[in-house]
């Protein structure tokens with residue numbers, strides 16, 4: 001378990017490569033670089049063979065749980081398998097060798113890729129215009145709300161509040177706040193859906209938008225969406241969809257058809273980009289045409305009768321401005337583009353159908369052992385409660401930690417906030433029935449452990465490189481310094 005630092009593996013004089021003797025005149029570095037610019041002490045590099053370097057990094061790569069190692073049912077995050085061909089596409093020389101300042105004539109393929117991707121996202125969502133600039137879902141929310149504000153401002157009043165259900169993801173109120181809005185919370189009813197009466201009470205002429213995730217964070221489709229849209233629009237407010245759960249709707253429901261005015265996508269969730277550890281994402285935003293003028297620029301558009309199909313258009317005086325350097329996270333777009341092209345319309349629909357099927361398969365089995373506070377029907381994820389287990393002194397956190405010993409990533413815990421001891425499970429469409437069964441068996445086996453000796457659960461995990469951490473302290477006092485021996 002204790003992999004040394006690569007510096008500790010270093011042995012003086014050992015090399016990972018060998019070069020032939022120079023066959024051109026050798027000039028000493030002193031002749032090439034003036035003294036004040038030269039190092040006084042040579043850099044500290046580990047001296048290590050190629051094989052030892054490879055083994056070192058392979059050892060490190062299996063210390064953390066990741067998708068190439070095992071099941072990752074982290075609710076809300078859509079940790080599905082990302083086809084490796086996406087990586088090949090994103091690594092193509094024609095893409096990686098591009099520079100954003102390159103003359104446009106050398107970048108036509110990239111413009112076309114971005115233009116077509118925006119078109120596909122428009123088709124999937126039923127929106128009229130899409131910006132690819134935002135870096136992630138939360139950044140998309142902020143972009144969308146700035147567009148909402150600009151729209152209301154153009155009509156004379158930016159308005160004051162954003163209304164959200166109590167099941168909302170934490171980024172929603174945060175984005176509303178950074179966009180200058182006060183948050184107003186609406187209750188969920190006992191089915192886990194927006195309480196329409198409470199919503200009606202909280203909407204008024206100062207409401208800028210109602211922000212809703214659909215299916216919501218309990219994995220439930222907001223069936224009253226037509227009434228919700230009518231109530232919101234009657235006040236002149238806009239309906240914003242947090243599209244993080246789009247993995248349940250592809251080819252089945254288009255947000256634009258059910259009354260939404262703005263939607264953000266999480267390309268790294270629905271459209272398959274590796275996104276553990278917070279690494280680069282992309283959060284495009286789609287809007288209906290009355291909002292299109294406010295989107296960030298440049299927009300990638302079809303050229304009007306020009307020689308080329310696509311162009312980057314920077315002109316629009318109403319635009320909220322830029323939300324990112326250049327075009328956004330280009331390599332994530334390439335992955336999403338490759339994924340969409342590979343699957344096609346039929347394939348995308350199958351993604352959602354299988355995501356829903358897998359979640360329901362697992363839910364039917366686990367509801368025998370755990371409380372399921374909202375019976376559904378569910379789409380691509382479901383939320384169990386560990387309330388019954390808590391009676392034996394075992395918290396959801398203990399169950400999640402113990403799962404790590406079974407080689408499974410823990411589900412999302414303690415979210416959404418409206419479920420006690422929540423365990424939020426999203427298996428995704430890419431897992432086999434055998435994997436789902438193995439997960440259910442692990443959960444059932446943990447229940448047997450609780451029945452036998454609940455105390456023992458407090459020590460979990462026992463087989464991981466580090467045991468139970470004080471997570472607050474570990475995050476706040478991060479200690480990754482290298483201390484030379």
Ligand SMILES: *Cc1c(COP(=O)(O)O)cnc(C)c1O
Pocket residue numbers: 076077136137138139169171172213217242244245266281283
């Ligand atoms: C993931 C998620 C977000 C935030 O998206 P990021 O890409 O992580 O910024 C917002 N809402 C919901 C429901 C999510 O699951």
